[in-house]
Amino acid sequence: MEWISRNLPYLMAGISVGGQYALIAIGYTMVYGILRLINFAHGDIFMVAGLVMVYASASMPVWASIPLVIVVTVVLGFVIERVAYKPLRTAPRMSVMISAIGVSYFLQNLALYVTGGLSQMYPALPWVSDTVTIFGVTTKRVTVITPPLVILLVFLLVLLIQRTKIGMAMRAASKDFETSQLMGIRINSVISMTFIIGSFLAAVGSLLYFSNYTGVTPTSGAMPGLKAFVAAVFGGIGSIPGAVIGAFLIGISENIIKGLGWTTFSDAFTFALLIIVLILKPTGLFGEAASDKV
Numbered sequence: 001m002e003w004i005s006r007n008l009p010y011l012m013a014g015i016s017v018g019g020q021y022a023l024i025a026i027g028y029t030m031v032y033g034i035l036r037l038i039n040f041a042h043g044d045i046f047m048v049a050g051l052v053m054v055y056a057s058a059s060m061p062v063w064a065s066i067p068l069v070i071v072v073t074v075v076l077g078f079v080i081e082r083v084a085y086k087p088l089r090t091a092p093r094m095s096v097m098i099s100a101i102g103v104s105y106f107l108q109n110l111a112l113y114v115t116g117g118l119s120q121m122y123p124a125l126p127w128v129s130d131t132v133t134i135f136g137v138t139t140k141r142v143t144v145i146t147p148p149l150v151i152l153l154v155f156l157l158v159l160l161i162q163r164t165k166i167g168m169a170m171r172a173a174s175k176d177f178e179t180s181q182l183m184g185i186r187i188n189s190v191i192s193m194t195f196i197i198g199s200f201l202a203a204v205g206s207l208l209y210f211s212n213y214t215g216v217t218p219t220s221g222a223m224p225g226l227k228a229f230v231a232a233v234f235g236g237i238g239s240i241p242g243a244v245i246g247a248f249l250i251g252i253s254e255n256i257i258k259g260l261g262w263t264t265f266s267d268a269f270t271f272a273l274l275i276i277v278l279i280l281k282p283t284g285l286f287g288e289a290a291s292d293k294v
Contacts (some may be wrong), residue, residue, distance in 0.1 A: 008137050010259035011252065016212070019150035024228035025235075025243035026157070027198025033193055033238040036093065040100040041080060042113040043225015044107035045199055048217040049073040050122060052113055055125040061177020066125070070203045077199025078192055086188065111218035119217045122210040125139035125184040129211050142211040145192030149208070154244055155199065161240075166193055174238065223267065227254075230274045236284030247284065 021278050024046055031039045052072050056065035084103045112189045161167035172179045178212045181187050209224060210216060228243075231250050235242025250273070254266040277284060 005258050007256075010133070010255045012137070012143050013212075014138055014255030015147040015248065016251070017209070017255065018248035019146040020205045020209040020253055021224060021231050022150050022223060022244040022247035023153070023201040023208075025231040025247045026082065026201050028229050028232040029235075029237050029240060029243040030194050030198055032168075032232070034170065034175075034177065034191060035085070035096075035099065037085070037096050037194075039198075040097070040214055040225075041084075041103035042202065043221035043228070044104050044111075044208050044210075045073060045077055045080070046049060046202040046222070046225060047111065047216070047218065047221030048076060048107055049118060049203045050210045050220060051115065052120060053207070053210070054120040058090055062123055062126060063124075066207065069207065072201060073138070073203035073206075074196050074199045075193045077202070081192055081195040085231070086191075095164060106133050108218045110264045115218060117218065119215040122214040122216055125207065125211050128207075140212060143206055146208050149204075150244070153204065154240065157197065157201075157240065159266060160197075168189065170194065178232060198274040213238035213256075227270050230270050231243065233284055237285035241287030242284055 024042065027042045027045075028039060029044070031037055049069055049072075053065055055254060056068050059187055060068075080103055085096060086219045088099055096265060125142075128145065129141075130141050131138055132141050132144060133139075134144065144214075149205075159191070161170055169180070169185045172183070172191050177187070182188075205224075207279045212290045213220075227250055231247035232243045233246075234250065235244070235246030237243070250270055253273075254270060257263070257269055
């Protein structure tokens with residue numbers, strides 16, 4: 001019983017942060033599935049969502065700030081795709097990747113200018129940031145609600161992809177981009193919807209993540225973004241279930257390592273895992289082998 005009470009907080013925190021990584025990882029894996037592009041700016045979109053919440057809540061009620069954060073983040077993802085990626089649709093893949101890195105640094109430096117480089121305190125969200133006691137362990141309610149919320153959002157996303165016209169178009173584009181265009185699929189609309197969905201999930205992820213880790217800085221999106229990318233690769237980039245499972249495994253593993261007293265190595269473990277997965281199974285746990293090399 002003592003072992004459970006000592007380690008349960010780390011397990012719960014791992015499941016919670018794993019769910020938050022999953023919401024970011026889905027954005028990576030969906031964009032890659034269609035465009036074969038690693039959207040390096042995705043973690044910074046997540047960071048911008050956190051800053052928008054900080055500044056919005058300073059001048060309006062928190063309950064009104066939450067939908068504003070989601071709308072601004074979705075619009076930002078849409079604009080980035082139209083401005084930075086759409087003009088390079090026929091360019092070499094390396095050009096698009098460099099553009100993604102440029103957008104990432106642009107967002108970081110814009111945030112640096114706005115905040116002056118100072119950490120901004122994230123507001124407490126009503127009910128979500130309250131503390132609860134589970135099996136004698138005190139934690140924030142966000143830790144408890146994150147896993148079921150993530151599962152619900154993933155379920156709705158799978159329904160969208162499997163049962164709707166835009167979902168069918170997404171699946172077709174991910175299988176064969178060029179043929180989809182020839183068959184009359186409005187590929188620009190499909191890609192824009194993909195970025196909108198990814199940005200929406202990143203916004204929800206930021207609401208959950210920063211409720212636990214309350215300091216928002218211009219580089220706050222870098223590490224969660226990288227870990228979410230590792231989760232997407234670990235699960236098999238292009239596979240939504242793979243990204244979710246990979247994210248939960250990484251979140252739980254890094255928090256167990258912290259529980260063992262090896263906090264210094266928790267981040268190193270994530271990237272060591274990436275190297276091992278790429279050596280042993282380059283396509284990830286659920287990835288499909290493809291002849292197209294990146």
